[in-house]
Amino acid sequence: MSTGKAAVEKGPTLSTLPGDDVRQIMWRFAERYDLQMLVQSARAVARGPVARLVADGARNTHEWTPEKAALLNAFDEAGITAVFLEPEHGGFIEGPKNLALALAALELAWVDGGAATGAMAGHLGLAPIHEKGTPEQSELYMKRSAPVQPGEKREQWRGAFALTEPIPYVGVDTGVLNGKVTVKEWKGGEEPILHVEKRGRFITNMAFANFVAAAVDTGDERIKSSCMVILEEGDPGTYDRGTPTKKLVHQLSSTNDPIFSLDVPASRIIGGYTIKDGVIVPNYSHGEIIDSVFKRTRVTVGLMTAAKLLSAVEPVIRYQRGRFRGGESDQPGTPRHDLGLQQKEDALHRLVDIWATGEAGASLGFWAARVFDELDPMDHRRPEIFAKYDIPEGRRALRAMAEWTERAVEYVRLAAKPAADRDQARFQELEGNELVQYLVTDALANVLCPAVKLWNTGHGANMMREAVSLMGGYGITEDCPGFLPQKWMDAQLEATYEGPEAVQRRQLSVTMTNAIFLAQFEEWIREMRRVAGMRPGSGACTLASAMELWLWTLRHLLEAKDAAGNPLYKGHRQGVTFPLADALCWLLASRSQITDMIELEERGPQNPSLSEGLAGFLRFFTDLCHVQAASAAGEVSRVCSSLVFGYNAHPSWKTDAGNVYDARELVVLENVMPGLCSCAVDALDEDLGAPLKRGPCVRFDGYEPFNLRRGKLDGCLTGSRLAKDNAARMLTEVMIPESLDYPQ
Amino acid sequence: MTSGFHIVVCGSLVPDPLQTLEPVQGPGGPGLKNEMMLPSVLDPWAAHALYEAAHLAKQTPDSRVWLVSLGPKARLQQLMMSIAQKAAFQLVAVDGSASGFTDCYDVAAVLAEAIEGIEGLDRSRLLLFGGRSSASRDAGVTMQMVGERLGISEQFLAVDKLEARSDGSLRVLERVEGGRYLASVCDGPPLVCAWSTGELPEPPNNPQIGMQNMRAIMPALQKARTVQVGAAGTDYRSVEVPRQRRDTRVVKMRRSTKSPARSSSGSGAEHGESPLPSTHTRRRHVTQSGPGSLDRRSPGLGGGERWEL
CATH class of the missing domain: 2.40.110.10 (Butyryl-CoA Dehydrogenase, subunit A, domain 2)
Structure with a gap:
């Protein structure tokens, strides 16, 4: 097969699409055999009975048919129904189950989001009882909901x-x-x-x-x-x-x-x-x-949309390559035959963007799921923990918490330092403090949950439209390989249910100003700089610069007022808070993608199965990280600039003309200091007439720190398009299966 | 029968047949392009053997099932995440190549040695199961060689059904040419069954069974012995992957009222098939005696005609 035309450096390439070995490492369940089995189990249901139903047109009815109902038995047999249950109630997974549910949802949504929702809705029905139910309620309804085992005589409840x-x-x-x-x-x-x-x-x-x-x-x-x-x-x-x-x-x-x-x-x-x-x-x-239910279940919804994007990659590549095959002028062995539409740079670049978004969404979702797995045991003991440290419930807790917030921030700072450079005794003291640990994890979870739900589904739906567009006319037919148009529409529902986008933005606008979260965010900026030093092509430096710009903007907006003297960062000013929340999601997604790539780099060599292709995977994922970081930087840059300057009144000729040189002054000054004229942006003419434009150009007095960061960020995009070219080239070389592993 | 069977299933991984399989010549000999990166499945014929074994063990109290697998350890572990959910078994893992280019003689030797080393295996109760051939090679000789090495001369190939009877005998249906079955009755174990598709569907994944299996599977993988079963010294002049599509032509035939036997399609079920032609001869078992004395029959459509070979 010939390669793409992009003039990019050769090196290891992407040999195959990433398989289970790669995903288990990136998403941190390589040591969890229970989860690996759940993945296989859910996949078999998704690509078997679920896919057959979709292919047979079962989505064309609103009614609950016997064929759809048969899926419930498939979920039961495959252990998907029991994922949520504790072993004593008929489940098979010990401990927190957020990552397990996330993986099951991803596998099912790989084929159909409705099937995933149906499977997860049973868990949602039990979740209030699981989170806050009395022991008697838990015992009764969890056991009733467990699939019936051989020899049991009872009706299974749903x-x-x-x-x-x-x-x-x-x-x-x-x-x-x-x-x-x-x-x-x-x-x-x-x-x-x-x-x-x-x-x-x-x-x-x-x-x-x-x-x-x-x-x-x-x-x-x-x-x-x-x-x-x-x-x-x-x-x-x-x-x-x-x-x-x-x-x-x-x-x-x-x-x-x-x-x-x-x-x-x-x-x-x-x-x-x-x-x-x-x-x-x-x-x-x-x-x-x-609150306690949705902050967990929303994460799985976000992963459902990420699954759609990742699942689109293989059908789109196959469509692109086979686009011209079978035509009269088609000759095997020619670039037209082998590459088809992949000869065109735009088709490849757009697919790179889709894949990068899918990776970032999955990384963000699984990060959130893992954080909730950490939080769950503490969250269920929250009343005990609060009582132990004399924290009252309700509003009075806020005052009592101030002191502990400082300690939590101190812990975050210490945790980010190398062991040799920190007060180890103090670090260990804070690490052993349950309340500090709870506050740190809770602050993070309270940001990640709405971020996953908002960004994965909202931006994911937009990117699914891109995927559909890459399939040409197929993209709007029922028999489109990979069910892409159905997935595009499904993504819109995922952006809506369990709290539409406005709810997530509103929650983020509150939680993202938490001092403990912001302390973590600052440490991530330093972390990304370090990463960039060791992995220059990963886009980590770009991301760090974008994070700095966002943080400066947030702090500015918390204090700034608009042209009318009204505070900007207030709950009702959603024109300020919501875009900033959106921008944060891009940053979090990009960071999680980079950390997953690093995990693969560090742990991949331990798996002999990956020895053949690891270098290619790393190179490709590194380029994808760079592409996504650049996209995030662009979004952050746009949002921050519009917020920082958008609420200021534009200078006008009436009120601000006094600050503008006139032509005669400039002539005099030019004689004193040759070249000065070139620095004058605005000038009145000899009759003191203003140029034909809205007013004098905006001055940036006081905004130098912003401009410095913004200018730096623009420069940090250096190389990001080369990374996209490189990733695009690898898309022309990757080996894909002969056919999709589920019906069409 | 007072005690159950000890069923040993030989089976390992093959590349997922949906993947692009492109033979290449590597530094270590022939192989498939990106072979280590391709997702694997349990060899389909061996998988049927495993499902039949698990089903038989479930029906027969005091039975045990072992799966003996020769393959790269890391990839076997990945395979177990799926297979271990489908049936209860104990894994005996051998770390070595599962490539389609390994030599069957070497593979048989390794498998036989692994089986001989199984602790607690009662050879008098042994049913040795495997696939009729491997999807990655299709030589169809490994099981016979393993059986010979273990001294088991009662061997049945391309089996679709094995029925344990109340008197302890075993009735076996083997595929023969023309889409027909050869029915054999064997006094009891030990015997070799190289399975075709069997009659059972693929069991659904059940993570709870998997969790039980994994307790023993992980230690088995950790102590897997490393062996060399490459194709050293073998020269492959050409390699082809199987054709992906059969040129199947469906022809509807009108059933003749005068000659019903001739109209049967012989698509794989014992009942409703024509008797074996008298010219059909069997090379195996004919002269055997003892536990292998055979009562063979092939009931025709016209009423269970018996054939003594």
């Missing part, structure tokens, strides 16, 4: 999560609920009976769910607050599954608009309750529960 209501209620603002819980009957000395009225919208799994975790507000003065309640199919009253939602996407998951009017015992309040002065006080409001 759950749903009912938060969203018809417009105008729960949507972006999850705090407003129309569903109500009241006391129906409360006999002295007996457990109260509650009445629940709830209408749901877009409720996944509703066609078959046996129980529902429903969010309801209090509609009775004898119930203190909102809560989540478990509703069962056999409860007295109405358990109407409702009509299927006519969604255009994710048709392999069941989504209905149900109606519930049921009487349930108060013991169904998730997390339990206490009775105080004749009032039922739920231990957890619905807001507390969904």
